[in-house]
Amino acid sequence: MFFKPRKQSQQFEDAEIIRLYKETCDNMYVGILFERYSHLAFAVCLKYLKNEEASRDAVIKIFEDLIHDLLKFNVKNFPAWLHSVAKNHCLMILRKKRLEYNDEYGITQAESTLAITPEDMLFIREDLTDKHLDHLDEAINLLGMEQQVCIRLFFLKDKSYQEISEETGYEINMVKSYIQNGKRNLKNYLLKKIADG
Numbered sequence: 001m002f003f004k005p006r007k008q009s010q011q012f013e014d015a016e017i018i019r020l021y022k023e024t025c026d027n028m029y030v031g032i033l034f035e036r037y038s039h040l041a042f043a044v045c046l047k048y049l050k051n052e053e054a055s056r057d058a059v060i061k062i063f064e065d066l067i068h069d070l071l072k073f074n075v076k077n078f079p080a081w082l083h084s085v086a087k088n089h090c091l092m093i094l095r096k097k098r099l100e101y102n103d104e105y106g107i108t109q110a111e112s113t114l115a116i117t118p119e120d121m122l123f124i125r126e127d128l129t130d131k132h133l134d135h136l137d138e139a140i141n142l143l144g145m146e147q148q149v150c151i152r153l154f155f156l157k158d159k160s161y162q163e164i165s166e167e168t169g170y171e172i173n174m175v176k177s178y179i180q181n182g183k184r185n186l187k188n189y190l191l192k193k194i195a196d197g
Contacts, residue, residue: 002106007161010030013173014033014036014078014079014131015076015078017029017032017033018033018063018070018078021070021168022070022071024071025071027067029050030066030067030070033063033066034063037078037079037082038059039082039084040082041058041059041063041083041086042055042056042059042077044063044083044086045058045086045088045090047088048087048090048091048093048094049090049093049094054093058086058089058090058093059086060091061089062082062085064085065085066085071141072090074197079090136186136190138188138189139185139186139190140152140186142185142189143182143186144178144182145186146168146170146174146178147178147179147181147182147185148182149162149178149188150168150175150182151178151182151183152177153167153168154179161175161179162181163177164179
């Protein structure tokens with residue numbers, strides 16, 4: 001796991017540590033920030049990546065990048081800034097995975113942007129109220145049976161097109177179609193419900 005801050009490093013405020021780092025370029029100061037905040041960055045990464053090893057790797061990369069980034073940016077609230085950096089880093093990882101997935105299964109850019117992606121579903125679940133989450137369940141239940149089955153397997157159980165095809169007996173092209181049309185229907189339903197309040 002990541003370090004907790006040593007007592008001797010606690011005498012410095014974050015702003016002072018950053019100022020000293022900018023003056024000296026001594027990585028020891030980034031190390032103090034790592035000791036102080038790596039566990040917070042890890043929590044953010046784990047929230048998005050859902051994997052401890054991937055989250056540890058992400059934290060290491062984030063703090064490696066801080067060696068350069070702290071020299072370029074005027075950081076006033078380091079914990080809030082780090083939270084934003086960690087979140088954006090994880091979103092880039094998720095987007096890259098989605099692009100790799102699209103390449104592997106032949107999903108075009110146009111198809112990919114038509115509707116809700118796995119990370120969109122994550123954000124919907126984080127950002128919406130319990131009432132809106134009920135709307136999400138309603139929306140899935142209103143889909144045709146084939147779309148429901150494919151959407152649930154794809155988004156909620158992280159099954160690939162091939163796995164869904166094998167599990168349901170649907171042709172792989174039909175699986176793609178059910179998911180694309182189901183996502184479009186879900187998006188339209190949710191947008192309407194959210195707009196209606």
